Amino acid sequence: MRRDHPVGVGLMGLGVVGTGVFRALTQRADLLAAQVGAPLVLKGILVRDASKDRAVEVHGASLTTSSEELLRDPSIQIIVEVMGAEEPAHAYIQRAINLGKHVVTANKEVMAKHGPELLALAESKGVCLGFEGSVGGGIPIIALARKDLVANRIGAIHAIINGTTNYILTQMAEQGWDLDYAVQKAQELGFAEPDPSYDVDGLDAAYKLATLSTLAFRSPVRVQDVYYEGIRRLRARDFKYAQELGYSIKLLAIGKIENGSLQVRVHPAMIPQDLLLAKVTGVFNAIQVDGDLVGRLLLYGRGAGAEPTTSAIMADVIDIARGIVEETGSLPSVRLETGRSLSSINALITRYYLRIDVADRPGVLAQIAKVLGDMDISIASVIQKETNSQAQTAEIVIMTHESREASVQKALKGLKELSVVKDIGNFLRVEDCATPKEGSR
């Protein structure tokens, strides 16, 4: 295509992120044109209700409620999908690709459920599918996996990719707040939804991990492959004990190859305090990647918000638009290998932290140790905390040596049946986040 011939963009969705993209396209048109080598022109916007009042004044671009009108507009070469939710976004993306349009999406749910198929479809149709905005907000983690580390074999990813929960955990650790109060504060500040389950229960992080793992390990991973747990079991005292033991507690998204199998899991974890990852606080995200050439990398930044997500979306749009102007390809197609075997959470071997409420009387520890010993779980350290003499209860905190998840789960059941055990306060997996060993690949 001739230089100076404009590249047409169609926008699907005009919510918070859509408004950010609209503003970028209209308010920094000169900057974008300089980067692309031709003007980027917003040709049309798909909305649900064309008569609604909006945060921005839409002029120039026409509003439409018909997806077909937008998708079939011959002046549009790039579709930006920022509607969110699975359908109809997924159907529109498919349709756009089938019509030969390049697509840029920030839709983590669609990518986590249908990413491998959509990437294959885009390759077969010779168009680009950009999804930098679907994981990690403004952090260019998709580019890292898609381009920058392609000469590496990636052994592990340890990531904080949900800002809402990281804010909540930070406040629990630093202020001693309990979970409910921290969630309420997060809601007041707009960091958490009125119904916080999607973040708090780990599903948002699981979506992002599926997409990230697909690229990093070059193997299709879907959200249903990801084991996930949220942060609801955590109490303020867990943070206090973790700190005494030299750890921080983070909701980690982990993708890791061990003995040739891929683990993909999201759960709260105790990580060594001196790791940079442990120092990521508030709504910030960070993704730590271990590659066999590059060693350890960490990327840190804002994982959500209209402007950071717009930054990511526009990077993809500009990359694709340059390719159109220069009549070349741009975003490399993603070539996945045949699926790696996925290992079950039950096969996990790691150290565990157990917090148990017990009756404060002699012989309790012996009974607990026996249950653990019977399951081949060896105790590394045990501390009796906070005796409540009135209620005649005590709290016991145990760190185990490396144990198998399945055994720990069975032991927890066994412990609950002991009459001296009042309650299993919590259990947490300990992640040392060590660089993977050569042999683990």
Add this chain to the structure above:
Amino acid sequence: MRRDHPVGVGLMGLGVVGTGVFRALTQRADLLAAQVGAPLVLKGILVRDASKDRAVEVHGASLTTSSEELLRDPSIQIIVEVMGAEEPAHAYIQRAINLGKHVVTANKEVMAKHGPELLALAESKGVCLGFEGSVGGGIPIIALARKDLVANRIGAIHAIINGTTNYILTQMAEQGWDLDYAVQKAQELGFAEPDPSYDVDGLDAAYKLATLSTLAFRSPVRVQDVYYEGIRRLRARDFKYAQELGYSIKLLAIGKIENGSLQVRVHPAMIPQDLLLAKVTGVFNAIQVDGDLVGRLLLYGRGAGAEPTTSAIMADVIDIARGIVEETGSLPSVRLETGRSLSSINALITRYYLRIDVADRPGVLAQIAKVLGDMDISIASVIQKETNSQAQTAEIVIMTHESREASVQKALKGLKELSVVKDIGNFLRVEDCATPKEGSR
């Protein structure tokens, strides 16, 4: 080009990094071919002495001592330059581009001195020039500035981009070592050269900052534009005092737009202890970038070493090779705007830390305060440290409010002339690393 038709690579240099590239090309050929869509074949290697014993057994690829033989080989489409030093590397890169070859280089000196010209030459010849390996080792910071943040206006970069000095400063801070001992330890561990000046005096960081700033601010910056100072003035006590005041000391490379002018400077700086940047220890590098959409980003990783640098080089090689196979472009050409005005170090306005050895007698502080006051430098805090009653000297540590560099330099001269001042122990600029204000662009 047809798929499966191999892409030919010519390697210039077979030192530490060259050996890393050689190993990657030969030992992970399958992985690379899968990414490229065709085999990457090493066709020839330029060396100074073809008969020398090598760390790797070179077979297949032919060794040559003739640059012309390599550059004119029609089976070679990509030249990888890892010779280091300005000449003849610069001449070879120019020649390669003129012959229509794509070039990937890890040469920070060539890029810092001739980057803008070489980028323009590459664009005019329609070839790619990759230089990810020239800054930040395995950290994909060039890709960030070149591609991932293109929709942003970047306001500031604060970077730790010399691992040798970061190791030295970390040891001085954590172990209380003095500079000479820390340098000696770094040499023993292979982190510092026998002559450490290149790292210790800040030139290595200045090279990298020139290249990084050229891309980030889209304006040609050459190493001669960069103000740089090394770490030789630092004493163990500076780290102690910094810590008491809530700061860490890092050798920072700073690129920053203020009032429309670009500052590019390398010097030791006091930064707030709670910044993630302050927690980057040992030989690791980290680059903090503030973009107007993305907010604050930080990238952390290994800034040197054969394998991390190979990771960066191979990312460029694969990107270019994919473009060759798919008959498309790949690395976007770099479009620089007309030069921004560069601001002199003398115009810098920041807070300063002064450590002054004085005679331990009455009225000293009044004399010092008068010199500072005459230069319009206002004192934020002053602490008298470590009186040495035998020598009748004392040490005064002053933190100033925001002051102008030119005034501080004049004041330091004035202070030296006071009979009560034995010595200016040190002065350090304080960088709060705040996100740039809107108005500063």
